[in-house]
Amino acid sequence: MTARFGPREEVTVARRYPPGHLRTPFYCRGRTGVVERVLPASINPEEEGFGMYDRAQVPLYRVRFRQVDLWPSYAGPAHDTVDIEIYEHWLVKAES
Template identity: 55%
Template sequence: MRFSVGDEVRVRWATPPGHVRTPYYCRGLSGRIERICGQFHNPEELAYGRTGDTVVTLYRVRFQQKTLWPDYTGPEKDTVDIEVFEHWLETAR
């Protein structure tokens, strides 16, 4: 595992073609690891009928609502949790 609970991470900004499990609206944005969900066969590989032999760690990343949607007018403490696979994450700078 590359990250620990509490680490600040950034979702890679990428727009690969095809099936990916990382929502477009969180790409390029930073949040904190809220939980480590476990290790799973890579669903992006499985979607194309490949073996999915590569096992990747899945993290739950917590984002401030305002980070995802700058026009958000709700309470500052509101958050959104998104599960993101490790190969989509990098250390926040």
């Protein structure tokens, strides 16, 4: 599966709340960041967790968020960041 997004592209994490312990932290849902790098595709843990090992691998990204975009009351400087690994099906192109 080819990656839809490339480095430096702005992406927004879906604001979805399906049940279960998923790899997309709640604190970044609905937030916009920048693709830091495209990682090797891997098994979708949301399928693997239910015994589905033979599916296509899904692209995985490291997305960099500014702290001030994650936490509006962030006390530190505006250049502080958080990098999070996010699977492609959680990402959409950011609206400019």
